[in-house]
Amino acid sequence: MNLHKFPRRGYVDRPTPIQYLPRLTEALGGRNDIFIKRDDLLPGCLGGNKTRKLDFVLGEAVRQKATSIVTCGAVQSNHCRLALAWANVEGLKCHLVLEERVEGSYHPGGSGNNLLFNLLGAASITVVPGGADVGGIMSELAARLKKNGERPYVVPGGAADPLGALGYAACAQEIAGQLLENDPGFNYIITATGSGGTHAGLLAGLEATGTPLEVMGINVRRPTAEAQKEIVAKLTVDTLKLLEHDRPFNPDKVSCFPDYLGPFYSKPDKSTLEAIELLAKTESIIVDPVYTGKALAGLVDFTRKERVFDAGEPVLFLHTGGSAAIFSYPELFKTAPPSLLPKGPAAAGPVGPGKTAVRKSK
Ligand SMILES: Cc1ncc(COP(=O)(O)O)c(C=O)c1O
Incomplete structure (x- = not known):
């Protein structure tokens, strides 16, 4: 796969890490070792795909x-x-x-x-x-x-055109390189699939580099698997064309799951919220209610129900970013933990030698 002929700005200055998530793995019963690819840490304002x-x-x-x-x-x-x-x-x-x-x-x-x-x-x-x-x-x-x-x-x-999808063809190449150094034995990458560019780019890059990984797309916008598959398959074919890859692409390789979309685009359901809280409380990594929280809800369900991947298979979750959006959903996580000290000025207590920080009581 030759990406050198395309003009590129060099925004991705190093591979994003693939990290093992031991506490999430344990919280999900330890059936599958869960790994995460941290595209939320990409350069650019607050990162993301x-x-x-x-x-x-x-x-x-x-x-x-x-x-x-x-x-x-x-x-x-x-x-x-x-x-x-x-x-x-x-x-x-x-x-x-x-x-x-x-x-x-x-x-x-x-x-x-x-x-x-x-x-x-x-x-x-x-x-x-x-x-x-x-x-x-x-x-x-x-x-x-x-x-x-x-x-x-x-x-x-x-940026869901073939040119934009090249970014994820490059990511597939990056993952293939990382797995040459250390491969836990992945068969699957799980990602949110919306405009389809991330999903299609990955498929094109995996195809063009001959990397035998499957991509499980969790729908975040369209309510049916078929509607999303059609978009992703077309974009994959067009991206492979741009890459001058001459072997035909089999559209059966596109997997989409609409079950974790919730009530509508951008509206989370209980499983999204549970997934967001689970990752935050086990690994202190933030996913969002619109995209990555839904993709993670898919992974959690697959693991619990032994759906898609078998017990013992390690899984790679692609964190595509989006955590900035969490701040526009203040109503979702508004239950504050209790205080263990009594209310009032005494609760503030002394700070430093002989000093007392006292909030004025009303
Ligand atoms: C954080 C995040 N994850 C995933 C996606 C879905 O990626 P794509 O549009 O390439 O399907 C988006 C799309 O906007 C996004 O913002």
């Missing part, structure tokens, strides 16, 4: 001498945060089109990624209703920017 994709996509934007980018996502889009963050680094303006997939969910002064869109300085934010023709709206915006003398480059939602 889009850094790998934007490495290639913005490589092309810079090659075309763009002066700005236009891109889109949901109101708490991690992709939009990272596209904006990397655009800043490149000296490009970044225009965002946010799709309100849940009515009334955009708040200009909101938390999580919303706050970061403001702080990082998006050049413009256009909010459109769920189901709008976002592609058409981005083209219209780009045409308007052109008239104003800009050279806009349109990045598709999730």
